[in-house]
Amino acid sequence: MDFAQKALGDVTLFPLWLDNPAAPAVEPQLIGRTEADLLIVGGGFTGLWAAVQAKEADPGRDVVLIEAGKVAYGASGRPGAIVSTSLMHGLNNAIRIFPDDIEDLERLGQDNMAGFLDTLERHNIDAQQTWGGELTVAIGDERLPDIAEEYELHKRYGHDVELLDADGVRAEVNSPLYSGAVWSKKLSGTVHPAMLAWGLKRAAIVLGVRLHEMTPMEEIGDEGGHLLVKTHDGEVKTRKVLLCTNAFASGHKHIKRRVVGIRDRIIATEPLNDAQLESIGWKNRQGVYDTRTQLNYTRMTQDNRITFGGRLTYYYGGDTDPAGDRVVEPYHRLAMAFNKTFPQLGDIRFTHAWSGPIALTTRMAVHFQTYHGGKVVWAGGYSGFGVSTSRFGARIGLAKLDGLDLPELKLDFATTMPNWIPPEPFRWLGSKITLYALDTADEKGGWRHAWLKFVYALGFPI
Numbered sequence: 001m002d003f004a005q006k007a008l009g010d011v012t013l014f015p016l017w018l019d020n021p022a023a024p025a026v027e028p029q030l031i032g033r034t035e036a037d038l039l040i041v042g043g044g045f046t047g048l049w050a051a052v053q054a055k056e057a058d059p060g061r062d063v064v065l066i067e068a069g070k071v072a073y074g075a076s077g078r079p080g081a082i083v084s085t086s087l088m089h090g091l092n093n094a095i096r097i098f099p100d101d102i103e104d105l106e107r108l109g110q111d112n113m114a115g116f117l118d119t120l121e122r123h124n125i126d127a128q129q130t131w132g133g134e135l136t137v138a139i140g141d142e143r144l145p146d147i148a149e150e151y152e153l154h155k156r157y158g159h160d161v162e163l164l165d166a167d168g169v170r171a172e173v174n175s176p177l178y179s180g181a182v183w184s185k186k187l188s189g190t191v192h193p194a195m196l197a198w199g200l201k202r203a204a205i206v207l208g209v210r211l212h213e214m215t216p217m218e219e220i221g222d223e224g225g226h227l228l229v230k231t232h233d234g235e236v237k238t239r240k241v242l243l244c245t246n247a248f249a250s251g252h253k254h255i256k257r258r259v260v261g262i263r264d265r266i267i268a269t270e271p272l273n274d275a276q277l278e279s280i281g282w283k284n285r286q287g288v289y290d291t292r293t294q295l296n297y298t299r300m301t302q303d304n305r306i307t308f309g310g311r312l313t314y315y316y317g318g319d320t321d322p323a324g325d326r327v328v329e330p331y332h333r334l335a336m337a338f339n340k341t342f343p344q345l346g347d348i349r350f351t352h353a354w355s356g357p358i359a360l361t362t363r364m365a366v367h368f369q370t371y372h373g374g375k376v377v378w379a380g381g382y383s384g385f386g387v388s389t390s391r392f393g394a395r396i397g398l399a400k401l402d403g404l405d406l407p408e409l410k411l412d413f414a415t416t417m418p419n420w421i422p423p424e425p426f427r428w429l430g431s432k433i434t435l436y437a438l439d440t441a442d443e444k445g446g447w448r449h450a451w452l453k454f455v456y457a458l459g460f461p462i
């Protein structure tokens with residue numbers, strides 16, 4: 001029996017974050033007809049941030065939020081939940097997609113994180129937030145130039161960063177794989193995502209939002225002056241709808257042209273004992289990413305577990321509940337990668353393993369799609385980087401829906417769209433070849449590099 005089989009022996013296939021007795025009661029489903037000034041569809045971070053911000057901006061506004069299942073059961077209860085000021089999936093990516101707007105995006109990112117913290121404080125939300133920063137680590141010496149470049153870039157834009165060599169990074173987080181790192185120290189760290197979502201849910205209800213769970217939207221009817229949104233057992237008459245359905249919209253005939261729904265996986269250990277903690281260090285509890293495209297990301301929880309993520313998979317049609325992820329086998333390779341990263345934890349057991357939906361676009365960052373002559377806006381596509389960015393996505397989505405005249409709405413991120421992505425079956429075939437090429441390019445080379453260049457030309461930053 002190898003490490004992974006043993007360590008995954010008693011694993012529960014459910015998100016650690018949601019397996020919590022502190023989970024709030026489920027709000028009643030919508031039955032019958034109601035009216036609202038604003039309808040928000042989706043009870044993940046985007047929908048919850050939108051609900052809180054809409055009410056705070058205008059307490060008199062009548063806001064209804066409907067969620068198909070339970071709040072945070074989509075991506076928002078499943079992430080690694082490493083947060084930072086970046087709005088566009090990292091500074092490098094922001095420069096790649098919006099080089100002319102970078103100063104504005106940096107400032108908006110700082111403002112967003114300040115607003116995030118302020119909301120937590122004002123609404124007394126305990127999301128187990130830890131501000132130890134973010135470590136971007138190099139795996140192997142050949143990645144050290146990436147780290148040096150990342151460091152220079154962050155310094156140029158005024159970030160509080162430190163460049164660590166192999167000894168420096170291992171003194172922080174003791175992995176034999178880590179050969180260097182950039183440690184970004186301000187306004188970044190980790191949160192408990194479900195506790196954040198449940199705190200935002202409570203805040204929204206206290207502010208007067210009418211929140212209905214177990215209420216899937218089935219269709220939007222446009223009756224000219226207003227919209228009639230049908231749910232399973234009811235309907236909402238409204239003039240504005242903010243769709244916060246992220247990867248769940250990747251089956252929609254229009255939205256899916258620019259959004260692919262993929263899956264990513266995470267495993268979580270049992271709480272580490274004192275000797276295990278001693279062997280790993282990690283006193284500052286940074287969120288850790290590595291620089292590979294098929295990357296791993298890892299963090300500590302408040303009760304001293306390690307979560308370890310990163311094994312992207314695409315299921316045909318962007319399946320948001322694939323049977324293939326409801327068995328232990330797909331988590332095996334992730335567990336083996338954990339073992340390589342932290343070989344000193346050879347006796348550890350994983351208690352939880354899960355996957356979650358990611359809305360991927362060629363931008364790797366949030367965008368906005370407008371329907372029904374501006375009465376409906378969809379905000380999403382965070383590409384795996386949306387815990388703090390969803391607050392910004394919700395704010396801009398609302399501003400577009402309300403036709404506000406904000407200077408940021410004139411920036412490229414708000415006025416342009418990510419590239420078109422080929423439909424099925426090319427999407428499925430392309431993703432299979434790409435994920436295989438990413439896994440094996442370094443080792444085997446050949447056609448894999450040519451293929452990855454082609455995918456890059458489509459707009460994906462790999």
Ligand SMILES: Cc1cc2nc3c(=O)[nH]c(=O)nc-3n(C[C@H](O)[C@H](O)[C@H](O)COP(=O)(O)OP(=O)(O)OC[C@H]3O[C@@H](n4cnc5c(N)ncnc54)[C@H](O)[C@@H]3O)c2cc1C
Binds near residue numbers: 073217264355358382
């Ligand atoms: C494994 C994994 C790791 C991640 N790690 C990180 C990380 O470390 N840092 C980071 O910043 N981000 C991370 N992310 C990304 C982050 O979790 C998401 O970007 C964020 O949660 C998106 O929030 P959302 O509200 O837009 O989407 P979701 O949370 O998916 O919410 C959408 C909601 O819409 C509901 N819905 C769908 N259709 C309907 C309908 N017809 N009617 C009503 N409701 C509907 C769904 O049930 C769902 O609750 C990760 C994501 C995953 C999956």
